[in-house]
Structures are given as structure tokens and as C-alpha cells.
Amino acid sequence: MSDQPRPTETEHLAERETQHRARPEPATYRERLWVPLWWWPVGFALAGLLAAEIHMGAPGLRAWLPYVLLFPVPVWVLLWMSRHRLEVAPDATGTSELRVDRAHLPVSFVARATVVPKSAKSAALGRQLDPAAYVQHRPWIGTLVLLVLDDPDDPTPYWLVSTRRPAAVLAALGIPSAV
Known part of the structure; x- marks a missing residue:
């Protein structure tokens, strides 16, 4: 028999709660942008x-x-x-953040957002593109999400990210889409 006292029920529950908090929260939206089947x-x-x-x-x-x-x-x-992944998940503070591959964007820095349809994609990626913007584009995906940032410490004016379901991405971030 060991001389160490057994943990009380309260200590046991506190340890389980700490272990539970250490696990990452499940993503509210997840998408992998596979190449077309053909x-x-x-x-x-x-x-x-x-x-x-x-x-x-x-x-x-x-x-x-x-x-x-x-x-x-x-x-x-x-x-x-097809390695491009897009995910909306809670961060360490509990607010949502957008993760695109290794980059992440907390929703608190997003001033406004909109969907870029396939018909406007050429202009958004061409003559209207700001060179300082963060762009994750896949040519086989028709629509994009435009997230305009409001962060004085970041020189990036906006994110432009390919997605098959832009309305679902904006809904998972809790951002009303501007048309």
C-alpha cells in the first residue's frame, strides 16, 4: 500500500476539467478544397x-x-x-477565428465581409487587387470571401480566400455578409 492520500472527488473533477480545457474546441466549419474529380x-x-x-x-x-x-x-x-484547408474554429479566448492553412484571423479584426461571385473574381484578383492583401486562391473554385480588416498594427488591408460555400463561412464567423 502507498502512503500517498487518494485524491478527493473535487480534485479529480478539477483535474478532468483542466484536461478538457486543454483540448482544442471542435471546428464550427471545415472545408478542404479538393481539385475537381475530372x-x-x-x-x-x-x-x-x-x-x-x-x-x-x-x-x-x-x-x-x-x-x-x-x-x-x-x-x-x-x-x-488539394492541400488547401479552410476552417472556422474558436481560438484560446473563445471567439471565432478563420484558419487558412497556417494563417489565422480572429473575427474581432474583421470590419466587414462580402462574397465575391465568380463573375467578379477576375476583377478582384486583377486590377483591383491590393498588393498587400492576403490571398489564398484556387483557380478551380468559383467564389471567394473578402474580409476587410480593421487592425491598425497590421498592414494587410483584407483577406481574399477561395471557398465553395462562402455564405457558410461568413455564418460560421458570425459576420453578416454585405452585398
Whole structure:
């Protein structure tokens, strides 16, 4: 038997509460911007075509080597292109924040927000784009979210982020979208 006293019920509950607070809160919105499905067969067709070109002059077992070596390439490329993640989750203070890959933006710094439709995407990313803006754009995603910042310590005027469901992102942040 040990000489140490057993923890009381209150101490046990306090320890469990501390452990619970250490866990991150679940995200209220999460999105991963995968490449379109039709890109996969195109990627495999290009890899197969290149492997067939290499295969033409090799007899025997070496004939299959280009296929074995080249077919993982489109898988890696398309997964790498689909690495973009967008998440709205509570931060350490309990307020919502937008996380885009490794960047995060507390909602308290957002002055206003709007949805950039597909028809206005070219202008928003072209002649109207501020060079100091934070941009996470994926060309295969039609809509963007524009978040104008109100932070005197940050030179970034706004965030421009690709998303398939911009209204859901703004609702998860608790920001009324301006039209």
C-alpha cells in the first residue's frame, strides 16, 4: 500500500476539467478544397501517355517500369494541389477565428465581409487587387470571401480566400455578409 492520500472527488473533477480545457474546441466549419474529380482521369491519362512513349523502345520487364514509376506522379501532384484547408474554429479566448492553412484571423479584426461571385473574381484578383492583401486562391473554385480588416498594427488591408460555400463561412464567423 502507498502512503500517498487518494485524491478527493473535487480534485479529480478539477483535474478532468483542466484536461478538457486543454483540448482544442471542435471546428464550427471545415472545408478542404479538393481539385475537381475530372482532373484525376486526365492526370492518369497524361502519365499513361508519357509512360507509353517511354515504353516504346524497351522490351521485356523494363517495358512496365515507366508505368510503375509515373503513375504515382499525378496522385502526388493532385493531392498536393488539394492541400488547401479552410476552417472556422474558436481560438484560446473563445471567439471565432478563420484558419487558412497556417494563417489565422480572429473575427474581432474583421470590419466587414462580402462574397465575391465568380463573375467578379477576375476583377478582384486583377486590377483591383491590393498588393498587400492576403490571398489564398484556387483557380478551380468559383467564389471567394473578402474580409476587410480593421487592425491598425497590421498592414494587410483584407483577406481574399477561395471557398465553395462562402455564405457558410461568413455564418460560421458570425459576420453578416454585405452585398
